[in-house]
Amino acid sequence: MEYFSFKLFISVLLLLPIASFSAPNSSISQLVCNKNFTNNNNILKINIKNTISSLVANTYNNTYAISSYGIGYNTIYGLFQCRGDASYELCSSCITNATHQIRTSCPYSAESRVWYEFCFLRYDNYKFFGQADSSYTRVWPSELTAQNSEAFNSALGWVLDAATGSAVGKDVKVGKVINEDGTFDKNIYGIAQCTRDLDDSGCSYCLQKALEVMFMDCKNHLGCSLISNCCMFSYDIYDLFLDPESQNPGTAVSSMLSNGYLH
Numbered sequence: 001m002e003y004f005s006f007k008l009f010i011s012v013l014l015l016l017p018i019a020s021f022s023a024p025n026s027s028i029s030q031l032v033c034n035k036n037f038t039n040n041n042n043i044l045k046i047n048i049k050n051t052i053s054s055l056v057a058n059t060y061n062n063t064y065a066i067s068s069y070g071i072g073y074n075t076i077y078g079l080f081q082c083r084g085d086a087s088y089e090l091c092s093s094c095i096t097n098a099t100h101q102i103r104t105s106c107p108y109s110a111e112s113r114v115w116y117e118f119c120f121l122r123y124d125n126y127k128f129f130g131q132a133d134s135s136y137t138r139v140w141p142s143e144l145t146a147q148n149s150e151a152f153n154s155a156l157g158w159v160l161d162a163a164t165g166s167a168v169g170k171d172v173k174v175g176k177v178i179n180e181d182g183t184f185d186k187n188i189y190g191i192a193q194c195t196r197d198l199d200d201s202g203c204s205y206c207l208q209k210a211l212e213v214m215f216m217d218c219k220n221h222l223g224c225s226l227i228s229n230c231c232m233f234s235y236d237i238y239d240l241f242l243d244p245e246s247q248n249p250g251t252a253v254s255s256m257l258s259n260g261y262l263h
């Protein structure tokens, strides 16, 4: 696998015409509902309900959990993860909202995903655990763009590469960095995070794919957020990190729940 370097592409970027964007400065909110089933499939409905319930129960003292419920092709696999710097309280509130949105908007979906600023909730009748699937990505560039784009993009490249390097290799799969390369006169705060079901190579792959998309859609923008099925990335010149006082201990608990008929 080729290592995608944002910095390398920045040098190419300087030779290219600068693309302009007018995307809104909005916080992350995205919903996907797929695999409609009929109202009569009670087994699937029960398995979805139980998978989500066991995930929600874990927000009490975890910011990540996977769960599954059911037998054979009716099995439902679920995952939730909150942003690495979110407290249990924030995480729990975010997942409660995500659960509400999925229940109201996707009542007959065998596959649903919802992303908010601070959390990601997903279930599927396909066992997606450990898959670095980057087929679905969305980006939110802020409206503000850099005046000195060369200096900014150089510093941004540093931040994105450093955040990626920091996330890969950690159990919690989250990296937070501030630019230190001295090419831009403001701070750039960056956070990269993979879902914790991925191993290091899966996390690295997901973030490299994210960097490729961000290179296209975020360059020159003073803030930008990306979501995908396997990782997220955010940076801004505003301090987007949550108060360290509210941070959880960095213990990675990959709790494979067995509330269902599996195991």
Ligand SMILES: *[C@@H]1O[C@H](CO)[C@@H](O)[C@H](O)[C@H]1NC(C)=O
Pocket (backbone or CB within 6 Å): 034, 035, 036, 108
């Ligand atoms: C799924 O079902 C809902 C409600 O019946 C419908 O609005 C929606 O278009 C369906 N989606 C697909 C992909 O069939």
Ligand SMILES: *[C@@H]1O[C@H](CO)[C@@H](O)[C@H](O)[C@H]1NC(C)=O
Pocket (backbone or CB within 6 Å): 061, 062, 253
């Ligand atoms: C979460 O709480 C449950 C029930 O109180 C306990 O069994 C479990 O060990 C706790 N997990 C962590 C990671 O603290």
Ligand SMILES: *[C@@H]1O[C@H](CO)[C@@H](O)[C@H](O)[C@H]1NC(C)=O
Pocket (backbone or CB within 6 Å): 090, 093, 094, 097, 116, 118
């Ligand atoms: C959840 O929704 C409530 C009501 O809309 C809102 O006040 C709260 O901020 C939301 N929580 C999160 C973490 O987004």
Ligand SMILES: *[C@@H]1O[C@H](CO)[C@@H](O)[C@H](O)[C@H]1NC(C)=O
Pocket (backbone or CB within 6 Å): 025, 026, 027, 141, 142, 143, 223, 224, 236, 238
């Ligand atoms: C949106 O803009 C405001 C101020 O202009 C800033 O504080 C905030 O961080 C921005 N949010 C994003 C996601 O860019």
